Amino acid sequence: MDMKLQTNHAHLTNGDAPVKVDVKNLSMYYGKFRALSNIDLVIREKQITAIIGPSGCGKSTLLRTFNRMNDLTPNTHTEGQVRLDGQDIYAPGVDVVEVRRRVGMVFQRPNPFPKSIYDNVVYGPRLYGVRNKSDLDEIVENSLRQAALWDEVKDKLGQSGLALSGGQQQRLCLARALAVEPDVILMDEPASALDPISTLRIEELMHDLVKDYTIIIVTHNMQQAARVSDYTAMMMIDDQRSGQMIEYDKTEIIFTNPKDKRTEDYVTGRFG
Amino acid sequence: MLRKNFDNEIQQVKDSVLLLGSMVEQAILGSVETLKKRDIAGARRILEEDQDINRKRFEIENQVMILIATQQPMAHDLRLLASIMEIISELERMGDYAKGIANINIRMGDQPLLKPLIDVPRMAQKDVDMLHRSLTAFINEDLEAAKTIPMEDDEVDALYNQIYRELMTFIIADPKVIERANWLLWVAHNLERVADRVTNICERTIFIATGELVEIDNSDDEFWKQK
Numbered sequence: 001m002d003m004k005l006q007t008n009h010a011h012l013t014n015g016d017a018p019v020k021v022d023v024k025n026l027s028m029y030y031g032k033f034r035a036l037s038n039i040d041l042v043i044r045e046k047q048i049t050a051i052i053g054p055s056g057c058g059k060s061t062l063l064r065t066f067n068r069m070n071d072l073t074p075n076t077h078t079e080g081q082v083r084l085d086g087q088d089i090y091a092p093g094v095d096v097v098e099v100r101r102r103v104g105m106v107f108q109r110p111n112p113f114p115k116s117i118y119d120n121v122v123y124g125p126r127l128y129g130v131r132n133k134s135d136l137d138e139i140v141e142n143s144l145r146q147a148a149l150w151d152e153v154k155d156k157l158g159q160s161g162l163a164l165s166g167g168q169q170q171r172l173c174l175a176r177a178l179a180v181e182p183d184v185i186l187m188d189e190p191a192s193a194l195d196p197i198s199t200l201r202i203e204e205l206m207h208d209l210v211k212d213y214t215i216i217i218v219t220h221n222m223q224q225a226a227r228v229s230d231y232t233a234m235m236m237i238d239d240q241r242s243g244q245m246i247e248y249d250k251t252e253i254i255f256t257n258p259k260d261k262r263t264e265d266y267v268t269g270r271f272g
Numbered sequence: 273m274l275r276k277n278f279d280n281e282i283q284q285v286k287d288s289v290l291l292l293g294s295m296v297e298q299a300i301l302g303s304v305e306t307l308k309k310r311d312i313a314g315a316r317r318i319l320e321e322d323q324d325i326n327r328k329r330f331e332i333e334n335q336v337m338i339l340i341a342t343q344q345p346m347a348h349d350l351r352l353l354a355s356i357m358e359i360i361s362e363l364e365r366m367g368d369y370a371k372g373i374a375n376i377n378i379r380m381g382d383q384p385l386l387k388p389l390i391d392v393p394r395m396a397q398k399d400v401d402m403l404h405r406s407l408t409a410f411i412n413e414d415l416e417a418a419k420t421i422p423m424e425d426d427e428v429d430a431l432y433n434q435i436y437r438e439l440m441t442f443i444i445a446d447p448k449v450i451e452r453a454n455w456l457l458w459v460a461h462n463l464e465r466v467a468d469r470v471t472n473i474c475e476r477t478i479f480i481a482t483g484e485l486v487e488i489d490n491s492d493d494e495f496w497k498q499k
Contacts, residue, residue: 257483
């Protein structure tokens with residue numbers, strides 16, 4: 001009688017993509033309230049990492065630490081490190097504007113500027129000093145093509161971005177984020193306000209974009225996390241209502257054989 | 273709460289698996305009992321009841337498909353439902369082995385058994401005992417039982433080898449009995465395969481409990497190794 005192990009769960013450190021973002025012992029405070037506690041997380045390059053967990057567990061807060069978006073909220077401070085390509089983005093002297101160029105973001109609700117489609121896309125590049133019309137035209141076409149929106153809007157680039165459908169607006173916001181050539185794209189529930197078809201388009205887009213970009217997505221939709229991501233990070237709050245990293249692994253493991261009972265309970269709908 | 277409904281539905285599916293298992297147990301014991309008595313009408317009943325087994329298997333498969341489609345199971349739920357698909361298929365095939373024995377009984381017509389059946393009913397009894405406990409282990413996710421039950425397959429293999437050797441002596445003594453000996457050999461072969469499929473059920477229980485897909489080598493080719 002012999003029992004032979006047929007599967008061998010690939011270990012995270014073996015044969016994986018290089019590290020893009022390395023979060024080390026990160027805590028984040030709103031005033032005295034500790035919203036995140038000692039988070040350790042490794043985001044791999046040109047992979048999709050999903051952050052899941054119950055409402056209020058700090059998923060979006062964590063996502064916003066990756067491009068220092070939390071700095072915009074008064075009375076916040078962070079401890080620990082978020083290293084982007086090895087450099088701590090919270091180190092003194094870091095150019096926050098440059099961090100946000102390299103780490104773009106798409107929000108839950110599409111938020112195009114009340115400007116034309118063209119002006120929405122070139123907003124970032126103009127801010128960074130691109131003035132040449134043909135350069136800007138090229139950026140607009142490339143970005144809209146990458147966001148799979150070009151064919152639908154190429155004849156009406158002067159029209160208001162707000163005149164587009166919800167799904168199109170979200171893709172416009174994605175094009176706007178891509179226009180400044182980021183390395184990392186943060187997505188905070190990018191499809192939660194969209195219908196199923198528009199949701200699938202965004203998911204397909206993520207699949208295409210991950211060839212060139214590192215994507216981190218916060219989602220409440222378990223199936224979406226399971227469908228689109230390579231890695232999944234599970235968060236929860238502790239007794240102090242502070243967000244913690246519970247488990248992090250390849251997505252296939254998180255959804256078929258998680259190690260932590262709380263992850264199991266969450267992904268099977270026992271709480272959350 | 274939604275989860276409660278889902279749990280209830282999973283429980284119903286598990287109950288159905290137990291019911292299917294019990295139908296298969298009856299079929300195995302019934303096929304050997306009717307063979308022992310050369311009860312052709314009884315053998316025909318086994319064939320009809322095999323249709324019920326097939327229907328029950330499809331019914332459970334459908335239940336599981338609906339749960340997968342509507343509940344999008346994850347983690348343990350996913351392993352459980354995927355494994356149930358495998359287990360009901362194993363059970364259905366065990367039913368086919370019983371049907372095969374009933375068919376042999378019918379094809380034997382009015383020819384008497386080559387010898388009184390002694391080890392064949394023992395094999396059937398052992399199969400059913402192992403099957404019953406393997407399904408209990410599945411329901412309780414009893415890892416220990418799931419690992420040890422397959423070891424008992426050696427007993428079934430030993431009975432098979434014994435029957436084989438005995439039938440060979442009959443054939444050597446009188447080659448005219450080859451066909452009747454062959455029928456019994458097929459009966460024993462079917463019963464030997466039942467125990468192998470019990471092992472497959474135990475492998476699924478291990479998967480449900482641990483997430484590890486293991487192949488238990490229960491030496492079902494021991495017979496061939498001896499040759």
